[in-house]
Amino acid sequence: MPRTCSLIPLKANEAYANTSYSDIPDIIQLTPYVENAVAYIAGYVAKTLLKRLDCSTCAAALTQQNTDHTDNVYHLTETKNRGGLTTPSQSTVAVCSEAEKCFRRMKAVQPPSCEKFADTVMLCTTEDVMSRQKPIFAELHDHMFDTEPENNHIIHLVKAVAQEYTRIRLYHWGKEYTSSISESKIRKNLSKLILFKHQ
Numbered sequence: 506m507p508r509t510c511s512l513i514p515l516k517a518n519e520a521y522a523n524t525s526y527s528d529i530p531d532i533i534q535l536t537p538y539v540e541n542a543v544a545y546i547a548g549y550v551a552k553t554l555l556k557r558l559d560c561s562t563c564a565a566a567l568t569q570q571n572t573d574h575t576d577n578v579y580h581l582t583e584t585k586n587r588g589g590l591t592t593p594s595q596s597t598v599a600v601c602s603e604a605e606k607c608f609r610r611m612k613a614v615q616p617p618s619c620e621k622f623a624d625t626v627m628l629c630t631t632e633d634v635m636s637r638q639k640p641i642f643a644e645l646h647d648h649m650f651d652t653e654p655e656n657n658h659i660i661h662l663v664k665a666v667a668q669e670y671t672r673i674r675l676y677h678w679g680k681e682y683t684s685s686i687s688e689s690k691i692r693k694n695l696s697k698l699i700l701f702k703h704q
């Protein structure tokens with residue numbers, strides 16, 4: 506669960522609310538290692554959403570049967586696949602990569618503990634992905650017309666993937682954050698102990 510920013514003064518929060526994420530330059534390039542990790546997390550995202558999605562057409566677009574072995578981003582997923590990890594489709598991985606980039610861009614201007622952080626990342630990702638030249642979840646293009654325009658399943662799916670990715674990402678950020686606190690606490694306690702011993 507994302508923490509609320511109770512420690513951050515209201516004024517700072519207001520300032521963040523006025524920050525337009527589209528103003529932040531998109532300079533983030535993911536390293537091949539990060540891309541692999543993103544594809545791996547995308548497998549969890551797909552697995553989680555498969556259980557939650559009501560629409561079987563959309564659910565089918567989350568995963569793919571055969572991974573393209575020449576595609577390096579699937580390397581980690583392939584390696585770990587013995588445990589039955591779901592292979593995410595290229596579109597699922599693409600949304601997760603964009604979510605990772607948005608996560609990094611947002612993190613530079615506001616703390617991930619902020620209340621609206623997850624929503625901002627989700628909206629930023631959706632906007633970036635939907636404005637791409639190459640259509641996302643192209644196989645769902647016809648399916649889009651099965652539904653009402655205000656209930657566009659492609660947008661719903663992109664949002665769901667981005668939201669789940671951010672949720673997992675925030676969980677890990679929380680763990681990193683907590684461990685950094687405890688590390689500094691241990692260091693503090695250790696230095697106190699050393700001081701005490703030298704007295």
Ligand SMILES: [Zn+2]
Pocket residue numbers: 560561562563564648658
């Ligand atoms: Zn659908």
